[in-house]
Amino acid sequence: MVGPLVQSALDPHSPQGERLRDLIWIFTAVCGVVWLAVMIALAIAVWRRRASAAPEPSALERAAELRLTIIVGALVGMTAVTVLALTGLSYATQKRVLGRPLAAGMALLVTGHQWWWEVEYKDDEPARTFTTANEIHVPVGVPVTIRLRADDVIHSFWVPSLMGKEDLIPGRENSIRFTAARAGIYRGQCAEFCGAQHAHMALLVVAQEKPDFDAWRDGQIRSADDPNEPERQKGLAAFLAKPCVMCHAVRGTSAAARVGPDLTHVGSRMTLAAGTLPLSRGTLAAWLADPQGVKPGSQMPFVQLDPDELNAISAYLEGLK
């Protein structure tokens, strides 16, 4: 359904991700060498057990004592240098990856909710700002700064192939930056336990060539088209008459609430309910019929619909491309 998904910190597709991958490998290599050295020393110590018990255990041998002091001192020194070097390296990488905000490029605002992501595209021109959910599109090669907020509890934003983790904390704003190097679909996941459906709080980052991205953005800026087919018209009417409008927005209709995801172009998304299901008319109907069965604990309540309403609303939503 969604094409090959990339989700691995060891398979980076951005300069920031590459630096983090290098850091991971340097740490693994250095720690591996240290581990090996310790194991070898241990093996030697076990193998070279004392040949015979010393006649007088408490007797001091000045020369041996001095030699051991020097060896232990040198090893402590080497350990300290290694730890300091790794700490410094980690700090330097973090500074380069997370450092000063990018002046140029694109700015997004992502708000974490239990258990979905609200995404706002900012623009100097107010008419070009819009809100979507769970799927972020970015142009390849353009630096992107994402401001991160949380609505309820702490979440963590993590798209392993593009960047490190950054927490979303209620009452505070953090930010993270990345530049997608290649077109592709990168999967991300909330990385801080945030309640019952933490595991179903995924998102997709779709990196596209600039013309494709511009086309996508122009599509998202538009309000929802009025439906032409009778079934979808019935769906719109049912949607507007039901509790849906207390929580959801469909731009171009009277539904304008922001408690749940913006549905203006929900049919254009690849997944449903933050990566829980692939999006199709069938899964939309399944979701509306039993949200608490699909994603138990989700903040989307079960709304009683008769079968005709259910079908009509699913058709309406699926057509919101």
Place this chain on the structure above:
Amino acid sequence: MPLAIAPLVAGCEREDRQYRADPPLLDARGAGRQYTLGERYLNNAYHLSQGKRLYASFNCRGCHFDGGGGIGPALMENRWIYGGTIADIVATIREGRPNGMPSFRGKITDEQIWEIAAYVLSMSGNVSSAAAPNRDDHMQGRPAENRQPTPPPPGDEAPKLLSP
């Protein structure tokens, strides 16, 4: 030993998270046999905290503020124009009231109306304090719901301890 187990058993009811109301429950509410159902909501921490979340989401605050009242009356004083049982509050929210309380019939699901009603009662100390929400992360203009003193029994016109 039984003494040690008792609070644990009581705790189960507090903690139970029912995401989907059972169909018989939905029917019972519809048929007006609702008076015995209140306990399910009043003693349950999950329903109360959902109610608190929805009270903010559906903008009850816009008119009642954090219980202190504004355009709408205060909800934390345990003085009710239209009755203070959970069924009364449910009716107020679902059907609306003549002097400016809008009706949420068909706008909020029944399950959520019950959760909100239970939360409204927690603002005046009318729910189990073991299950009521505790303090917010941000500044709050009144004590947390679980620290609200239990009101005197109905009919007793003792002076109010808290003013808005």
